[in-house]
Amino acid sequence: MASPALPRTFRPRWGRWVPYAVALVLLAAAVLLALLVTSFAPADRILTVLLVLALVWVLHRLADVRVVAREEGLEVVNVLGRRRLAWAEVLSLHLHPGEPWLVLDLSDGTSLSAMGVQGSEGDYAQRQGREIATLVLRYSTPDAP
Template identity: 45%
Template sequence: MSDVTPGQPPALPVTFRPGRTRAVLVTTGVALFVVVTLIGVLLERLGPGERLSFVFTAALLAGVLFLLARPKVVADEDGVTVVNIVSRRRLEWAEILQVNLRPGDPWVFLDLSDGTSMPALGIQPGIARQRAIADARALRALAEARSAAGPGTPRD
């Protein structure tokens, strides 16, 4: 995320994502793939099909970890794109009524104009709590400024 001054929304476009969590998941996924594949290749008593199953299992497990590292929230002039584990949704600024990160929440929730609430896993206090709080405040400031100004209206 770019530098944010208190009370001022960040410059657009901006991407919020759990950087430390992502680094841990990607590193673990790569290490898991390498270790399980090496075990499958180095075990002498395994046949070709069994070795292939080790590689397939390693790829499957690494793929799950890579999916868990996917979430992000991208804010630009026209709205917000929320990328969660297996879904992606584009929202106009006017659709976002409130940005919530309450104590104990696993991630930010967006209250939407259609009466629903949407999780935004790209801002989560897991490993970096203070960063998540700052990101939630920045997204809240953007939503408040943008919805007041109207969609696509540039701010000074």
């Protein structure tokens, strides 16, 4: 398999659009609730909108997961953080059937989940995993062509 051109971003398909659709519905419902329910005090209306905005932020974080491959290495963006890895830090990766997302085995003895490649997307996720594995092999070996 030829390695993809860099930079390359790996993202889930459905895992990106579903949270944004839910966020849009929540925002619309919160605005309607705040405007139409007359028994709400002003503070209740404000708190309703603030609560929904917090939920929308969480949904955005869920939708924003990704793995970015660059010349320098991989950047893994998960819900709760982001981590940059040099190519040599990634020893192997796997996405076995039934696993929720790609797992990178690192040179420091730890593993890192990469939520940007979600196992629930089947062949699409397997293809992304193979592309990342090809990039790791190509860039982590100094004398690779």
